[in-house]
Amino acid sequence: MNSTDWIDVTTEKNHYSLDHFVIPSHYEQDVSSILIPHGVIMDRIQKLARLIVDDTQGPLVVCCILKGGHQYFADLVNEIKKLRRNNGTSVQLSLEFIRVKSYTNDTSGGVHISLTDQELKEFKDKNLLIVEDIIDTGATMVHLLNRLDTYSPKSVRVTSLLVKKTSRSNGYIPHYVGFAIPDAFVVGYALDYNEYFRDLDHICVISVS
Template sequence: MLAKDIEKVLITREDIQKRCVELGAQLTADYTDKNPLVVGILKGAVPFMADIVREIDTHLELDFMDVSSYGNQTVSSGEVKIIKDLDTNVEGRDLLIVEDIIDSGRTLGYLVDLFKYRKAKSVKIVTLLDKPEGRVVDIHADYVGFDVPNEFVVGYGLDYAEAYRNLPYVGVLKPKIYQSN
């Protein structure tokens, strides 16, 4: 049971589903007839991306990018490295980046600059979670699911050492999980 490792649940599955419906309505209004390229950042954004795109009622395309900034630790390394690039040419496209969480903002700062350099027509960000206290780079999301406090969270795509991504809610781990590693 994964739940036995969780100290507290911060955001329930129901909260997330409800927020996805609200964000989906906004995104539908903002992207109708634009055929946006929705870019999921692997692997953490996958559960949220699957939910949010099914709430957007207009044509869109999907692509994925994998970048690393964290390794297996709970503190940012400050480095961003491309592990898997997009398959799609972004020139002239309206891009919507889907993220699991924005902490320092380094990952998205890097990606927004990269996509602008590649001549995307517009670049916007939708993130499930925002940790405003962690910000180092001046970046803000255009659409935010929930603000979270400055603690390490797991679930709904977010991992600790690659585990807990499949938890259907966002929560905080018991301290003993870190101590045993």
């Protein structure tokens, strides 16, 4: 995927006023604008599902990166299943859930993965699709891919709904990207701030107060 293949919402004009959409009242004070309305997210996922199915031969192990990736994962899997029903395409899916934590002291240069060694060994010779919510610096994903590689999967592809345009990026770009977003902290659509906002449908920019 190159940069023309994703939707760029990095400029100020991409922000929608809170007045133009329904926001739960318990969050009205905490977000400053809507960056990506829920309907646009869903429409974009339809297209991403199609791109993924078109590139897939054989069974796919779809790996949800918890917790932030769960909503994108659920909607993406639904869209892939819809494509199967409507187009007769046949991609066999199995679903895996992984909690990934980056070590904050970078010297350890790694991630903690919630799967056991035995469970990770099941990835050998499988086609994996990693489903992530957001790539910021790219450090977590690069560490995760290095770890997964040691279990010899047949292939690994990554989709992230969001990629942040930031000077802190290590240059990692996933195979399938929904949107490029500005260097701001975003919440909603399962992305949280201290566990809040996961239940907000739109992707919003958090207020700085």
